[in-house]
Amino acid sequence: MTTSSYLWWQTGVIYQVYPRSFKDTTGSGVGDLWGVVEELDYLDQTLPVDAIWLSPFYPSPMADFGYDVADYTDVDPLFGDLEVFDELVERAHQRSIGVIVDLVPNHTSDRHPWFIESRSSRESLKRDWYIWAEPQLDGSPPNNWISVFGGSAWEWDEFTEQYYLHSFLKEQPDLNWRNPEVKKAMFDVVRFWLERGVDGFRVDVAHYIMKDPHFRDNPVDPERGRSIHRPMGDYDSQFHIHDSGHSDVHDIYREFRQVLDSYSDERPRVSIGEVHIFDWEEWVRYYGENLDELHMPFNFTLLNVPWDARAVRDAVDSLEAALPDGAWPNYVLGNHDESRLATRYGREAARVAAMLLLTLRGTPTLYYGDELGMTDVDIPADRQQDPWILDTAKMGRDPCRTPMQWSPKPNAGFAPPHVDQLWLPLAEDYETVNVQVQLKNPTSLLQLYRRLLTYRRRKPVLQRGAYRALDGVPPACFVYVRTDVGPSSDGWERLLVALNFSSQAQRICVDSWGAGSLSLSTHLDRQGPVDLGDLTLRPHEGIIVEVSDR
Numbered sequence: 001m002t003t004s005s006y007l008w009w010q011t012g013v014i015y016q017v018y019p020r021s022f023k024d025t026t027g028s029g030v031g032d033l034w035g036v037v038e039e040l041d042y043l044d045q046t047l048p049v050d051a052i053w054l055s056p057f058y059p060s061p062m063a064d065f066g067y068d069v070a071d072y073t074d075v076d077p078l079f080g081d082l083e084v085f086d087e088l089v090e091r092a093h094q095r096s097i098g099v100i101v102d103l104v105p106n107h108t109s110d111r112h113p114w115f116i117e118s119r120s121s122r123e124s125l126k127r128d129w130y131i132w133a134e135p136q137l138d139g140s141p142p143n144n145w146i147s148v149f150g151g152s153a154w155e156w157d158e159f160t161e162q163y164y165l166h167s168f169l170k171e172q173p174d175l176n177w178r179n180p181e182v183k184k185a186m187f188d189v190v191r192f193w194l195e196r197g198v199d200g201f202r203v204d205v206a207h208y209i210m211k212d213p214h215f216r217d218n219p220v221d222p223e224r225g226r227s228i229h230r231p232m233g234d235y236d237s238q239f240h241i242h243d244s245g246h247s248d249v250h251d252i253y254r255e256f257r258q259v260l261d262s263y264s265d266e267r268p269r270v271s272i273g274e275v276h277i278f279d280w281e282e283w284v285r286y287y288g289e290n291l292d293e294l295h296m297p298f299n300f301t302l303l304n305v306p307w308d309a310r311a312v313r314d315a316v317d318s319l320e321a322a323l324p325d326g327a328w329p330n331y332v333l334g335n336h337d338e339s340r341l342a343t344r345y346g347r348e349a350a351r352v353a354a355m356l357l358l359t360l361r362g363t364p365t366l367y368y369g370d371e372l373g374m375t376d377v378d379i380p381a382d383r384q385q386d387p388w389i390l391d392t393a394k395m396g397r398d399p400c401r402t403p404m405q406w407s408p409k410p411n412a413g414f415a416p417p418h419v420d421q422l423w424l425p426l427a428e429d430y431e432t433v434n435v436q437v438q439l440k441n442p443t444s445l446l447q448l449y450r451r452l453l454t455y456r457r458r459k460p461v462l463q464r465g466a467y468r469a470l471d472g473v474p475p476a477c478f479v480y481v482r483t484d485v486g487p488s489s490d491g492w493e494r495l496l497v498a499l500n501f502s503s504q505a506q507r508i509c510v511d512s513w514g515a516g517s518l519s520l521s522t523h524l525d526r527q528g529p530v531d532l533g534d535l536t537l538r539p540h541e542g543i544i545v546e547v548s549d550r
């Protein structure tokens with residue numbers, strides 16, 4: 001790959017905005033798109049990032065907080081309107097920030113006019129836009145498929161006396177992607193947003209859209225929960241081989257990519273798939289055999305490994321080994337479905353995790369508030385919102401979706417001070433953990449993110465250099481080198497990243513790498529020449545060293 005062939009989404013950093021929780025300008029207690037417009041300087045000047053991914057802002061009854069779309073080509077009045085969306089895109093582009101929107105192709109809301117029509121009669125012209133099936137002889141659902149949120153994935157419709165499939169809530173009926181009209185309608189949606197200037201899509205549960213055409217039962221998993229993702233109740237009792245990920249899915253993404261490519265001449269657009277598949281061979285197929293499907297399936301591996309140097313290194317090495325030539329890696333450490341990074345690892349390790357995420361080879365995606373060390377918030381029972389918790393105890397995602405902490409003011413600067421109730425309660429620590437306070441503290445986590453992001457922008461070696469892990473380091477450390485053609489005497493630029501995963505100091509000797517200059521420590525308190533033959537990392541410290549010779 002020549003230097004010029006690197007695209008913005010490969011060299012850049014993506015920041016996920018969960019619009020409900022970012023900034024409320026109207027006093028509804030819920031964030032909105034004007035709030036995102038207001039904070040573009042934060043995203044551009046304070047952090048800075050290269051693109052934002054906006055979780056759904058489409059009209060929705062909010063059964064799954066926007067992932068139940070009732071109209072794919074409009075904005076829910078709670079969040080704004082198309083005019084503010086256009087303004088957001090324009091102003092983001094003025095700052096060279098790309099805008100990635102969420103595409104939810106697997107299901108609509110049950111209030112979407114397509115479903116209302118489909119449900120109206122067996123003869124409806126849109127009947128086959130969704131997945132309807134007869135009961136078994138005893139009246140039970142057509143097969144044993146289980147919804148991700150628990151219980152049968154089939155819902156009985158009294159009126160037309162058939163079951164419909166919903167892989168998530170019953171309010172989220174699955175579309176039938178085997179019907180060419182559905183594909184056409186959804187690709188029209190894709191064109192609608194591309195024409196409005198969006199830079200790409202994050203495709204919701206991308207692997208779910210094609211299921212076994214014969215609706216065969218999923219085999220039972222005798223060791224429930226053995227799968228490597230977090231425990232998911234009922235859902236773990238099966239191997240999900242027939243209800244999602246059918247290989248016909250790849251034809252769809254090849255066509256989807258062609259639509260995107262037809263808009264990419266001037267400005268390359270990107271597609272990122274939410275693909276919860278943890279078998280590399282199966283996962284890499286979403287790039288396409290000829291890299292002609294999704295630009296990147298999200299890589300969630302690090303969310304499922306413990307904070308342990310060996311486990312993290314193995315996850316990175318195995319991804320690097322699995323990637324086909326030319327396929328671009330990416331890493332995720334948090335999103336609106338997962339426990340917060342600072343809760344999973346602790347606040348000290350969260351600093352090392354920031355350095356990890358922003359120095360690995362591939363596109364990092366940051367989740368709003370992780371740059372402050374926001375933690376999961378305990379939500380009292382009477383304030384819980386996420387429908388998932390109602391069915392499966394302890395599984396709600398509210399704790400990681402609480403309002404962004406901008407300042408120590410009432411409502412944390414998230415909403416006007418007079419607003420009595422925010423859609424989710426604020427974290428108790430908002431008076432100390434917020435943007436305003438952390439900007440005043442030269443060693444805060446936010447300052448670390450700023451330094452890492454600006455450093456990464458200046459260093460092409462971090463954006464595109466090769467990655468290699470080093471052996472012979474203490475077991476509590478993960479040490480790797482990023483290498484690229486560069487200005488040094490031998491024509492190479494090398495950065496060494498050394499991360500201490502433990503609460504004890506660790507001594508590292510990488511003699512063969514000679515001398516270097518420490519450019520950034522996660523403690524933000526040291527810089528300058530270091531001897532790579534005798535380097536001590538303090539507890540929970542990560543460093544970046546520019547290697548001058550070897």
Ligand code: GLC
Nearest residue numbers: 064067168204205274336337
């Ligand atoms: C994805 C979203 C999640 C949503 C689900 C159903 O996993 O990230 O928030 O509940 O899809 O749309």
